[in-house]
Amino acid sequence: MITLGHYIALASVLFTIGALGFVLRRNVLIVLMSIELQLNAVNLVLVAANRFHPQNHVGQTTAFFTIAIAAAEAAVGLGIVVAYFRLRQSVHTDEADSLRH
Amino acid sequence: MSDLAGAPAGGMAAIAFWIAAAVAVVAAIATVVSRRAIRSALFLLGNILAIAVMFALLDAHMLAALQVIVYAGAVVVLFVFVIMLMGTASESRGKGGRAPFARIVGGAALLWVGWVLVRSVARLAPEAALPEGFGTVHSMAQALFVDNVLTVEAVSVLLLVAIVGAMTIAKGRRAPAKPADSGAGASDA
Numbered sequence: 001m002i003t004l005g006h007y008i009a010l011a012s013v014l015f016t017i018g019a020l021g022f023v024l025r026r027n028v029l030i031v032l033m034s035i036e037l038q039l040n041a042v043n044l045v046l047v048a049a050n051r052f053h054p055q056n057h058v059g060q061t062t063a064f065f066t067i068a069i070a071a072a073e074a075a076v077g078l079g080i081v082v083a084y085f086r087l088r089q090s091v092h093t094d095e096a097d098s099l100r101h
Numbered sequence: 102m103s104d105l106a107g108a109p110a111g112g113m114a115a116i117a118f119w120i121a122a123a124v125a126v127v128a129a130i131a132t133v134v135s136r137r138a139i140r141s142a143l144f145l146l147g148n149i150l151a152i153a154v155m156f157a158l159l160d161a162h163m164l165a166a167l168q169v170i171v172y173a174g175a176v177v178v179l180f181v182f183v184i185m186l187m188g189t190a191s192e193s194r195g196k197g198g199r200a201p202f203a204r205i206v207g208g209a210a211l212l213w214v215g216w217v218l219v220r221s222v223a224r225l226a227p228e229a230a231l232p233e234g235f236g237t238v239h240s241m242a243q244a245l246f247v248d249n250v251l252t253v254e255a256v257s258v259l260l261l262v263a264i265v266g267a268m269t270i271a272k273g274r275r276a277p278a279k280p281a282d283s284g285a286g287a288s289d290a
Contacts (some may be wrong), residue, residue, distance in 0.1 A: 002118045007155070010122050012215040014129050014148075020247040021133030023207055027193045029184060033145045036176065037129050040152050043168075051159040054235050057244035060161050064245065067164075067171050068256045072263035074176045079267035080185045091191055092137075 007048035015041035028084070028091045034079050039070045117158055127149035138191040142180045149173050160236040 018037030025031055043063045052061025081091065088095060128147035135141040143275040149172040156165035184191045245253055 002115050006118065006122075007159075008218065009215075010125065012218045013126055015190060016211045016215045017126070017129040017133055019211055020208060024273075025133065025193070027138060027191070029180065029191055030135070030141050030193070033132055033180065034140050036145060036172075037132060037148060038215060040149065040172075043164075044155055045151055047156055047159050047161045047164060051161070054160075054231055057236075057241060059275065060164055060236060060241060061244050061249055063161070063164055064167065064241070065252060065256055067167055068260060071171055071176055073259050074179055075263050075267040076270065077270035078179055079269075082183060082256070082271040085187055085190070091187060092193075 004048055004052040008045055010050070011041040011044040014038075014044070026093050028081055028093050028096070031093065032074065032081070035077075036070065036074065039066060039073075041064065103238045114158055117154065121151045121154040121158070125146075125155070136193050138184045138187075138193075142184060145180070146173055149177065155183065160231060162236050163241045164236070194267045215253055 004064065015038050018034045018041060021034030021037065022031055025034065041097075043066050045061040046059040046066070050063075053059075084096060085091060087098070125148050128144045128151060131144040132141045132148060135144060149168060153165045153168040153173075156162075156168055
């Protein structure tokens with residue numbers, strides 16, 4: 001029998017993988033994809049919690065807004081990546097030091 | 102009402118859950134460890150589709166469709182376009198990782214957080230009986246466009262601003278003709 005605990009365990013595993021990718025990878029595209037993994041894990045928790053407390057749709061509504069904001073985040077993030085790539089011909093976070101000096 | 106969803110006896114829903122969970126975890130790991138960004142994007146697509154299956158199992162039918170349309174249809178395609186634009190420059194070079202010590206400490210800390218989370222929720226309530234119309238387009242539309250109409254409007258404005266902002270940023274400007282910062286790069290800030 002699948003309980004809410006199963007879903008939260010799965011989501012925390014997915015979130016951990018995403019967070020590790022966010023921290024450890026240096027390719028900015030893969031860093032952005034790790035953010036998407038984390039947002040997906042959080043959405044899974046929201047929808048699962050809503051399924052196990054189905055009096056209203058608060059969890060699903062919040063997940064809906066999270067999806068919309070994730071789409072906006074991906075658009076702006078990839079815009080920044082494209083602008084950075086035109087400037088430096090690189091996608092590596094180590095070389096993004098234009099604001100240091 | 103779906104008879105698959107969270108059936109107390111397990112059965113089909115449990116099998117679907119475990120298959121989707123395995124696909125989601127394997128795809129997430131492959132997304133993070135892939136050397137080439139295009140492979141990461143395709144594994145991310147697999148993860149997103151597995152999560153959409155989860156949403157369907159959780160009776161969130163509209164969100165399952167939205168997950169496929171917005172994530173698989175828009176976000177992943179955006180990633181693939183950007184990777185295509187960059188060509189081979191989008192690949193990771195060398196090992197490029199943090200120090201092994203940092204990897205071990207970071208991984209152990211995050212796994213510990215996950216383990217604490219799992220232990221703390223292991224005794225949560227089993228699923229409740231579904232009210233009529235849970236998760237359908239009709240009830241979600243009621244929740245979104247009647248109860249949360251102001252938030253929906255705010256999100257639509259946010260999306261418009263994000264699109265205009267993304268276009269403005271991505272237009273950007275070329276690298277300056279004289280590399281003023283290449284000499285100063287060695288000095289510490």
